[in-house]
Amino acid sequence: MKSLSETDMQIRRQAAREALDAWTREVIAWHFNPATGCPFWLDYARQLDWQPHAEIQTYADLARFGNFQDEWLRGGPVRRWVPQAYADRPIYTFETGGSTGVPKSRIAIDDFRIDYELFSATLPTEAFPQGADWLMIGPSGPRRLRLAVEHLAQFRGGICFMIDLDPRWFIKLLKMGENEMAQVYKNHVIDQALTLLKAHDNIQCVFTTPKLLEALCEKVSLQRLGIKGVFCGGTEMTPQFYRFAVEELLDGVYFAPTYGNTLMGLATHKPLEPADNYAVIYYPPVPRACIEVVDADDTERVVEYGETGRIRLTTLTKEFFMPRFLERDEAEREKPCALYPWDGVRNVRPFSRFHTQVVEGVY
Amino acid sequence: MLHIPILRKGAPYKSLDVVTIPHHRTRQPLVEISQANAGLIRRDLLPQHQSKQALQKFSTQELIAMSARAAEYFLNDSLPLGDCVQSPQDYVEQLSATTGMPFVFVRKNRQKIFAALTEMQSVLDGLTRGLDLQILDSGAGTHAGHSLSFYPRGDTLGIVLPSNSPGVHSLWVPAIALKTALVLKPGAAEPWTPYRLIQAFIKAGVPREAFYYYPTSHVGASEILRNTGRGMMFGDVAAVGKYKNDSRIELHGPGYSKVVIADDCINDWEKYLDVMVTSILENGGRSCLNASGIWVTSHAEEIAEALAERLASVVPRDADDEQAQIAPFADGNVAERISAMIDAGLADDGATEVTAKFRNTERLATHQGCTYLLPTVVRCDSPEHTLANKEFLFPFASVVNVKQDEIPERLGKTLVVTAITKDEKLIERLVSSPLVDRLNIGAIPTMQIGWDQPHEGNLFEHLYARRAFQRASA
Known part of the structure; x- marks a missing residue:
């Protein structure tokens, strides 16, 4: 990656920050206007003794909202999140993984398409060729990924082949101690994927999760099957996994790790550089979403670069406004880079204080 | 910093x-x-x-000879440790540093492993009941006039190892002579011994392809057990319980080992005090072979008092003190939790801690910044009491009254029973009981092992199965 002088970086960072502040004002104006905003935020504003549309002028001003409460997204009515401006549009609802309790729901109209079209621009054409078909081996059902990956394939001129995967069932099997049955289910998923890969020569791109990628590569060489690029995400990815995938699983097939979720969209990986020693570094799609790393004990404090903290997400789109949501993940705060002149995150993993409470699955 | 790959x-x-x-103390x-x-x-x-094919190039006798050479290297040589070299003294000190075991314990356990390797012929004779080991090389042969054929049940033996005491590694070292490659997950605090044994075997000529060494998480441990032909797992009740229905895996949970003194010998109980003390105290009470129960048909109170008096004299000492008899806990919080569990048990009627009045200090003690649990004897009125059948990682024993006709059923599943009796009817009941794994008749400490005696399962039977075999005359 081309390195920039410190001055050039400062200019880019400043420009990005100003664009973020401007976009924040636009999104706030949208969500707190009765003609365009959603019932949830309009009701919320009525209970405040201050005026969001008047007083939020910068991204930093979002601190006035405090932290977004997880529970607000659990349960209905889900229409309270639909902006008035989109009331007549077809509405999707997407759910989070469901590792714990009632899943969080997020409504969507076009956000997943917009997010993945922006993401598409970060994928190298030689690894994800225009017109190539895709195979999506990931969570289906109520998850955004199912439609988003299909849209990504279509946006790049391809057709997306699918298989079913219910990650909640997999997690339930693990919690019940039914490890063998979980393996049987995983094999069932992989068998279907192999059948499609062998039957359709134009499948050149794959989306899958880290565990399913391992399982797939234990059966076949993706490179020999004509796969050129793998887009991978859905669960934690460690530097060791990243290295293992590149050095041993993929035989030179391009590997694009991502971090994302239904609430935020998806963050793009920083291309592999030897100096990073396989650290998995992501940058959010600013200004549509931001990731900050905050002190777990004082969530008002953004940690220093290189310091570990809990991840705080902010989503700023006209379909969905979610300020300062504390995720179940932790990471190190990463400096901006030439491609992405804003903060990133390094080595995202489950928040260590929740370790005993979350069972991650194959997806 | 040292690195183990x-x-x-x-x-x-x-x-x-x-x-x-970290170092357990600093x-x-x-x-x-x-x-x-x-x-x-x-x-x-x-x-x-x-990996199995690499071992099959050698005869069993050649592998026995390599095991004996490995024993010497393990005991006396400097061997690779990552990018460094580990001397015999480094091994002692490093193992002590991460587990808390005093040097003297490490040396004794090292000697036990050394003996298992040098006595490999006796060990295999014991495991195979004197089988002509050439039959394992050729796959079939004749023994005592009968045709015999054995086949390996798997290519590899995957083992999830513990951290409590290195002597346990003597259980799996015969696998190499039995031509089975090893896939080892070391205990989190005891990576040293399996790594050093592997290096000793390699130096002795065993192909390096026969060894896989994977420090890993619980998920990785499950993968080892799921993907190897045969398995062995050490752990607590909950950990081994997950595999209770998998016949491929030999489980090594708590031992609940006991000394039992029956009616015919109980009046002479003082003669057996040394055996009881040794069974409880040796190796700092860290082994599943250590007695955690003294079950007697009478005189429980006097026996508990006498044991408590002897054990109360044990005090914490420095790691390099040759007189050390107990080990500190690498994690002091674990000691605190164990002590709290014992106190909770004592709060129920029917149990008394007898050691308390002899040692005049708390059970939980500190020495040189380390946390210890001092030897503890609890007198239980009944086998039903919560503390009657408990095992902890320090010298702890319950002295329990039991009716002779309830032995062995009331003992529950027991790894080692030292039965001090000459009563043939009782001996017969013990011999025929599936609850008793290893049985000593007479005043033999529970920790004493014989190399020709399989212990905690038979590794040969775990790794090999016999098939019917007939060959037509020429």
Whole structure:
């Protein structure tokens, strides 16, 4: 990656920050206007003794909202999140993984398409060729990924082949101690994927999760099957996994790790550089979403670069406004880079204080 | 800092995922251990038959000779440890540093492993009941006039190892002479012994492809057990319980070992005090072979008092003190939790801690910044009491009254029973009981092992099965 002088970086960072502040004002104006905003935020504003549309002028001003409460997204009515401006549009609802309790729901109209079209621009054409078909081996059902990956394939001129995967069932099997049955289910998923890969020569791109990628590569060489690029995400990815995938699983097939979720969209990986020693570094799609790393004990404090903290997400789109949501993940705060002149995150993993409470699955 | 790599077919591999283990006393980082990701383990084991083939090039006798040479290297030589070299004294000190075991315990356990390796012929004779071992080389042969044929049940033996005491490694070392490649997950605090044994075997001529060494998480441990032909697992009740229905895996949970004194010998109980003390105290009470129960048909109160008086004289000592008899806990919080569990048990009627009045100090003690649990004897009125059948990682024993006609049923599942009796009817009941794994008749400490006696399962039977075999006359 081309390195920039410190001055050039400062200019880019400043420009990005100003664009973020401007976009924040636009999104706030949208969500707190009765003609365009959603019932949830309009009701919320009525209970405040201050005026969001008047007083939020910068991204930093979002601190006035405090932290977004997880529970607000659990349960209905889900229409309270639909902006008035989109009331007549077809509405999707997407759910989070469901590792714990009632899943969080997020409504969507076009956000997943917009997010993945922006993401598409970060994928190298030689690894994800225009017109190539895709195979999506990931969570289906109520998850955004199912439609988003299909849209990504279509946006790049391809057709997306699918298989079913219910990650909640997999997690339930693990919690019940039914490890063998979980393996049987995983094999069932992989068998279907192999059948499609062998039957359709134009499948050149794959989306899958880290565990399913391992399982797939234990059966076949993706490179020999004509796969050129793998887009991978859905669960934690460690530097060791990243290295293992590149050095041993993929035989030179391009590997694009991502971090994302239904609430935020998806963050793009920083291309592999030897100096990073396989650290998995992501940058959010600013200004549509931001990731900050905050002190777990004082969530008002953004940690220093290189310091570990809990991840705080902010989503700023006209379909969905979610300020300062504390995720179940932790990471190190990463400096901006030439491609992405804003903060990133390094080595995202489950928040260590929740370790005993979350069972991650194959997806 | 020291670094211990993964071994993939004997070849070192440094992972990007490492765990740092501190010195148990100073809490300063001591060693960084590479962690294997589950996918790497599974991928390595796909062609595991090649590892077995590497061993099959040798005869059993050649592998027995290599085991004997490995014993010498293990005991006396400097051997590779990551990018460094580990001397015999380094091994003692490093193992002590991460587990808390005094040097003297480490040396005794090392000697036990040395003996298992040098006595490999006796060990195999015991495991195979004197089988002509050439039959394992040829696959079939004649023994005592009968045709015999054995086949390996798997290419590899996957083992999830504990950290409590290195003597336990003597259980699996015969696998190499039995031509079975090893896939080892070391205990989190005791990476040293399996790594050193592997290096000793390699130096002795065993092909490095026969060894996989994977420090890893619980997920990785599950993958080892799921992807190897045969398995062995050490752990607590909950950990081993997950595998109770998997016949491929030999389980080594708590021992609940006991000394039992029956009616015919109980009036002479003082004669057996040394055996009881040794069974409770040796190796700091850290082994599943240590007695955690003294079950008697009468005189429980006097026996408990006498044991308590003897054990109360044990005090914490420095790691390099040759007189050390107990080990500190590498994690002091664990000691606190165990002590609290004992106190909770004592709060129920029917149990008394007898050691308390002899030692005049708390059970939980500190010495040189380390946390210890001092030997504890509890007198239980009944086998039903919560503390009657408990095992902890320090010298702890319950003295329990039991009716003779309820032995062995009331003992529950017991790894070692030392039965001090000459009563043939009782001996017959013990001999025929599935609850008793290892049986000593007479005043033999529970810790005493015979190399020709299989213990905690029979490794040969675990790794080999016999098939019917007939060959037509020429």
